[in-house]
Amino acid sequence: MNQMAGKLDTANVPFSDADFQALAALAHREFGLSLAQSKKPLVYSRLSRRLKAREINSFPAYLDLLGKREENAERLELISALTTNVTSFFRENHHFETLRTDSLPASIERARNGKRLRIWSAGCSSGQEPYSIAMTILDMMPEAPRHNVKILATDIDPQIVAKAKAGRYPAEEAGSIPDGFRKKWVKLEDSGTGQISMSQDLQKLITFAELNLIADWPIKGPFDAVFCRNVAIYFDQDTQKRLWQRFSELLAPGGFLFIGHSERVTGPASATLRGVGITSYQKTAAASAATNQ
Ligand SMILES: C[S@@+](CC[C@H](N)C(=O)[O-])C[C@H]1O[C@@H](n2cnc3c(N)ncnc32)[C@H](O)[C@@H]1O
Structure with a gap:
């Protein structure tokens, strides 16, 4: 040896x-x-x-x-x-803007009337993405925990999922969280560890789980929005095309798909997902009608 x-x-x-x-x-x-x-x-x-x-x-x-x-x-x-686990709070912030202005208003109204609101962070890494989604929802719907509102956050890597669930990060990472949000939902730990932690209000909205995106998904839609950003970049073209198609099938009518800055929806899903902004897609009404028949 x-x-x-x-x-x-x-x-x-x-x-x-x-x-x-x-x-x-x-x-x-x-x-x-x-x-x-x-x-x-x-x-x-x-x-x-x-x-x-x-x-x-x-x-x-x-x-x-x-x-x-x-x-x-x-x-x-x-x-x-x-692969890499690189991520940050409010990364590619334009997606959170689109979520706020174009996606959540109708979904929140439905949720206030007793319907489900579901968002999936697929390939969530250490959790900054689903916590950013949770802050965006709570800002618009402070009463979300009393309604049928849930964020599903999944990743293939069990260690990173455990980290996401714990919701503790080095304090420097809080810099990309808007001030108002930071004051409400992020706590600087007293113990002098230099760590911040995510509030219970945020944690209660999120379900974390391990999931390999190229295996079976024991997941029922429909989702109002899916974030799958900077994950498909590691997959070959055919695997990417299948992934986009599977997301499209799980999206609710008018649901949104947000993908990473260097990714593009290709293959059959291009017929059902309409580009509505930078790396943002919306399931078309025609596709939704076909899926719901
Ligand atoms: C660069 S991070 C992206 C994190 C976050 N979505 C973002 O954009 O900030 C990529 C994540 O994809 C996960 N990943 C890679 N292959 C995967 C697979 N087959 N199924 C599920 N997750 C996977 C990695 O574990 C990693 O946490």
């Missing part, structure tokens, strides 16, 4: 094209990830850390490990290593 001062030296572990192809095939099969050959150096650098952590000295051995049924945790480490 290639050891250095008692520690595994992964610096020189060979990484052949065949190793890369086998990893790329697994990442595609299990998670829909698309890894172009140009990503080989990045994959090498990210996964070398996993080899080190598991004290494994070759990529074929790591692939064997990943293939074992009981190694689900390592398969999730793989996806964490190959």
Whole structure:
């Protein structure tokens, strides 16, 4: 074994094209990830850390490990290593503006009359996105907790979902939260930890869960809006097209889909989702009528 001062030296572990192809095939099969050959150096650098952590000295051995049924945790480490969790409060703020002006008014009125209001943050990372949605709703509908109003927040990575549920962040992150919202729903912890925490009012509106977007969804729509931003970017074209179509099917008539700044709706869903602003789409009435027949 290639050891250095008692520690595994992964610096020189060979990484052949065949190793890369086998990893790329697994990442595609299990998670829909698309890894172009140009990503080989990045994959090498990210996964070398996993080899080190598991004290494994070759990529074929790591692939064997990943293939074992009981190694689900390592398969999730793989996806964490190959994707990023970068997010922030009110990221791509224009989506929250569209939510406020074009989507929520009608949904809130319906919710006040006893109907459901549902929003899905799909690929929510550490939770800043669903908490931003919750603040936007509570600002417009302070009585939301007494109505049938829920935000579903899902991510494939169990560690990141646990972090989202905890709702604690470094205080610097509060900078992108509008002042009025921060005063109402964000608490600076007294203990001098430099952490902020999300209020119970926000937490009560959100249900967090683990979900792989390319697997089955045990989820019933319809949703008034779906946020799936900066997630599909990791998927190949066909997987993206299927994803947009599945969202379209789950959206309520006139429902909104918000996607990441470098993403575009493509494939069959382009016929049912009309572009209504920067990376914002609305399910057309014709599509809604067809779905509801
Ligand atoms: C860059 S973050 C985006 C966070 C947030 N939506 C935003 O735009 O700020 C991408 C998230 O997608 C998640 N992800 C990647 N592949 C996924 C999959 N197959 N199913 C569900 N989530 C996935 C990652 O775990 C990560 O938390």
